[in-house]
Ligand code: PEP
């Protein structure tokens with residue numbers, strides 16, 4: 001930490017700050033400038049008391065961190081990207097992954113049909129919410145455990161690993177048997193007790209950026225998971241709230257580039273929730289790849305006009321197939337390769353051909 005003193009600080013004031021820094025367990029180094037003095041405090045901020053409280057001293061102008069506030073997930077701590085394993089797929093290496101599926105799980109027929117078409121088009125993981133954190137209490141809230149059973153069935157039949165959102169710690173037990181990647185939605189990015197519960201499961205987490213979260217807050221939410229023993233985290237940019245209303249959210253391309261540069265975690269993009277409309281999803285997807293994304297999450301529904309949630313931003317299977325074609329040249333220009341479906345995990349079930 002750097003403690004900047006006010007210009008009026010006397011020798012006695014400087015000494016009192018130095019004493020305070022030492023008492024907190026840090027080694028103080030006084031740097032005397034022409035106009036003002038700063039005290040550099042050297043020590044491990046992860047194990048020692050924070051010096052931020054010194055900002056309340058009358059002679060202190062500012063207390064500035066030298067290190068990043070997120071440590072475990074930073075590239076400083078680990079230069080290589082953490083490999084996150086989902087089923088037999090691995091995020092963070094050369095392979096690029098597309099997670100596809102509807103916003104909500106509605107019924108078996110819908111999920112099977114979307115899973116099969118998405119898989120045929122090149123998606124390697126299936127999404128679909130059984131628990132839905134809806135803005136309005138009058139909107140469809142998800143099928144809950146019935147939805148989980150549908151996801152389980154579709155996973156058995158197609159071999160696609162499941163990415164689905166968890167909204168409450170109390171749902172974790174039934175979800176554990178089925179889910180390959182737990183999604184933390186934008187509304188729960190700062191639900192630190194839910195993050196702690198997820199960390200204890202050791203399962204991969206897809207951490208969406210909060211609606212109004214800064215990039216640093218997003219990284220710090222990932223740090224909560226890593227600090228509590230779970231570094232299997234994939235960051236997901238899904239657009240943020242701004243004054244713009246041409247799109248549902250504003251897709252923050254910079255966040256992808258910054259996350260790739262500063263953080264050691266894989267990063268994916270969700271252009272569906274960013275755009276809120278289907279006509280620009282391909283363009284946003286290609287931009288995300290160019291910015292360095294390791295994957296995409298795309299909402300696909302067999303009949304978007306009948307979707308229980310997020311129909312206006314859901315691609316139909318044909319549109320999704322076209323999108324998968326659109327991204328190929330950009331993937332190849334960026335040295336990425338679309339991951340191959342994992343047919344090895346498909347279970348053949350005589351009763352469910
Ligand atoms: C979703 O993935 O359907 C969802 C609710 O996303 P978000 O949390 O980004 O709004």
Ligand code: MN
Nearest residue numbers: 103299309310
């Ligand atoms: Mn949705």
